[in-house]
Amino acid sequence: MNVRRLIPRSALAGAVALGAVTLSACGGTSGAADKGSDGKLDVVASFYPMQYLAEQIGGAHVAVDTLTKPGVEPHDLELKPKQIGELGEADVVLYLKGIQPAVDDAIAQAGVKNTVDAATLTTLEKHGTEVGHDHGSEEAGQDHGSEAGGDPHIWLDPVKYAEVAKGVGAALEKADPDHAADYEKNTAVLVKKLGDLDTAFETGLKNTATKTFVTTHSAFGYLAERYGLDQEGISGVDPESEPSPARIKEIQDIAKKDKVTTVFFETLASDKTAKTLAGDTGLRTDVLDPLEGITDKSKGDDYIEVMQSNLTALQKALGAK
Secondary structure (H helix, E strand, C coil): CCCCCCCCCCCCCCCCCCCCCCCCCCCCCCCCCCCCCCCCEEEEECCHHHHHHHHHHHHHHEEEEECCCCCCCHHHCCCCHHHHHHHCCCCEEEECCCCCHHHHHHHHHHCCCEEEEHHHCCCCECCCCCCCCCCCCCCCCCCHHHCCCCECCHHHCHHHHHHHHHHHHHHHHHHCHHHHHHHHHHHHHHHHHHHHHHHHHHHHCCCECCCEEEECCCCCHHHHHHCCCEEEECCCCCCCCCCCHHHHHHHHHHHHHHCCCEEEECCCCCCHHHHHHHHHHCCEEEECCCCCCCCCCCCCCCHHHHHHHHHHHHHHHHCEC
8 A cells, every 4th residue: 555645844835926936056047958969958847747837838849757657656756766867967857846755855956957846836825624635644644734835736726737837937938048939938828728727617616516525635625725615535544545434424424414426536546445435425436636647547638638527527526507
């Protein structure tokens, strides 16, 4: 069983307002990078949500590599020495501090001049236990919502993800001024797509029979808050663990009171918890994808398509009218 790690208390303490780009000093003040032999900007992304931004905004001018390969649970990633070595050779590093402790440590040591922490490109928020994201740590007994900087799952809110996209675009423009106009154009196109996605969620979830959904992976706090929903996570339990009898009883009460129909599980972890809970409460199960990676099990080929699938799943579960 994979045990999720609790994010260190200090990991997200530096979150600041929109537009700040973290540059790790590595000599010199210019952000312009030395490109690879193919003339492209070598970008290393920590995991899929960062990879998607780099590819969409960078387009033909970047070569993107991701530290988290498809099918790997990002929180539990352990980097190989070769990956750590190659990280230091990147022109730009794009990551989200606090999600992957091993990556945070490696990036701090790499000293890449153009290092962008997505957590600094928007405002992180704290979420209570009903929308927190627990990593199965019995020692700490806390969720992300209790961390100083707040919940890091910003990419599941199209509005916040668009804010991050703008910051990434600015960082690529600085690292590669020769293609700044293209990065600016690509950023605008992506922000428009995310705006359309936000509109689809707002419209599609406006009128529903219930506002409550249950998930084994409580990563959807921002999404729930954005669209007026209530997320009930299986608090303190790893997605592959069985819920306690007390929590099953609590979910039963919530399901009855709030007309809950579905227990959601994710694609990169076992559905055992969801099926156990659903079997004990008479509910259905379905996928709500936290989009930490794209695999052949994903209901879509990229961020936009999977988010659209998430919307469809939520509409069905919540009884959209």
